Amino acid sequence: MRTTTDARKAAAALADGRLVAVPTETVYGLGGRADLATTVACIYEVKGRPADHPLIVHVIDIEAAWQWASSVPEYARQLAQACWPGPLTIVLPRSARAGDFITGGQATVAVRVPSHPVMRTTLEQLVEITGDPAIGIAAPSANRFGKVSPTTAQHVLEELDDYADPDDLVLDGGPCEVGVESTIVDCTGEQPVLLRPGHVSASDIERITGMTLGTRTQVRAPGMLESHYSPTARVQIVTASDLNQLPAIGGSAGLIALEEVVTPPGVVRLSAPADAEDYARILYSALREADALDLDLVLAVPPSSEGIGSAVLDRLLRAAAGE
Numbered sequence: 001m002r003t004t005t006d007a008r009k010a011a012a013a014l015a016d017g018r019l020v021a022v023p024t025e026t027v028y029g030l031g032g033r034a035d036l037a038t039t040v041a042c043i044y045e046v047k048g049r050p051a052d053h054p055l056i057v058h059v060i061d062i063e064a065a066w067q068w069a070s071s072v073p074e075y076a077r078q079l080a081q082a083c084w085p086g087p088l089t090i091v092l093p094r095s096a097r098a099g100d101f102i103t104g105g106q107a108t109v110a111v112r113v114p115s116h117p118v119m120r121t122t123l124e125q126l127v128e129i130t131g132d133p134a135i136g137i138a139a140p141s142a143n144r145f146g147k148v149s150p151t152t153a154q155h156v157l158e159e160l161d162d163y164a165d166p167d168d169l170v171l172d173g174g175p176c177e178v179g180v181e182s183t184i185v186d187c188t189g190e191q192p193v194l195l196r197p198g199h200v201s202a203s204d205i206e207r208i209t210g211m212t213l214g215t216r217t218q219v220r221a222p223g224m225l226e227s228h229y230s231p232t233a234r235v236q237i238v239t240a241s242d243l244n245q246l247p248a249i250g251g252s253a254g255l256i257a258l259e260e261v262v263t264p265p266g267v268v269r270l271s272a273p274a275d276a277e278d279y280a281r282i283l284y285s286a287l288r289e290a291d292a293l294d295l296d297l298v299l300a301v302p303p304s305s306e307g308i309g310s311a312v313l314d315r316l317l318r319a320a321a322g323e
């Protein structure tokens with residue numbers, strides 16, 4: 001893959017049907033035109049992802065997003081108004097625009113209007129080149145299937161350079177602000193259902209819509225069920241007081257915990273975030289660092305589970321399930 005900082009060049013490559021790893025405010029995505037079946041097939045191949053796992057379509061604005069849907073409930077409009085551009089993905093009944101190759105054959109489509117300025121410039125350019133105001137970039141996180149999502153251009157290269165075409169691009173937009181994937185909300189029913197926690201929290205959704213989150217969903221969100229986001233090192237979730245009475249670990253261990261938590265002797269401090277937002281931002285690079293150091297075990301003390309803390313805990317639980 002070749003790295004660039006030129007969003008115009010990235011848009012031209014996308015218009016031609018090439019793959020471009022794109023920066024977003026959450027994590028880097030492996031992008032390709034959402035209207036080209038052959039391009040989307042390349043995304044699945046490079047990622048090593050099963051074909052029935054649907055992709056998120058990224059578009060420039062709200063009107064473009066609704067072009068991908070056949071109907072949009074009022075509460076979804078409220079969420080879009082309040083959170084877009086930003087780290088929220090909305091699942092809706094699909095329109096004819098969304099092919100089976102995007103939705104994994106489901107009758108729903110996932111759409112999102114990202115806020116990252118470099119991604120926005122890329123989308124603007126792509127709209128201009130193609131003349132289609134609703135043109136979409138399909139982009140799963142730019143990691144191999146089941147692995148940790150990349151939050152820098154360098155992490156994308158570490159994940160995908162061996163699998164992508166040498167001419168595919170990585171658009172470097174700097175480190176991602178949020179650090180964990182977008183909140184996904186199923187908006188196909190009477191009330192919103194949270195499918196994946198993220199920076200937009202459950203209480204944000206209830207406040208914005210004035211509705212209680214539902215629990216029943218017909219929507220299948222593969223990738224949310226199995227272990228995911230897993231480094232090679234084993235991940236174990238612990239409390240700060242567990243650290244005072246650690247049994248012999250019998251190998252090398254690292255620690256991720258808020259800065260006030262003291263590192264036990266013999267343990268490598270991987271990261272000491274100041275708060276839950278900071279924890280989300282550094283989590284994936286800390287997990288990568290554990291593998292770079294060839295550690296056997298990562299001990300993680302989660303932040304309190306309010307707001308984005310619940311997204312951090314969700315990802316830690318999945319990483320810990322990955323043994």
Ligand code: TXA
Nearest residue numbers: 026029054055108109110140141181182220221222223
């Ligand atoms: O922050 C993000 O959302 C990043 C950036 C690049 O936008 N993207 C991302 O994509 O995390 P991915 O493919 O790694 O995760 C998308 C999740 C998958 O679990 C998939 O099953 C679910 O969204 N999804 C996609 N389309 C869906 C649909 N139509 N219905 C239900 N779930 C869907």
Ligand code: MG
Nearest residue numbers: 140141149223
């Ligand atoms: Mg992913």
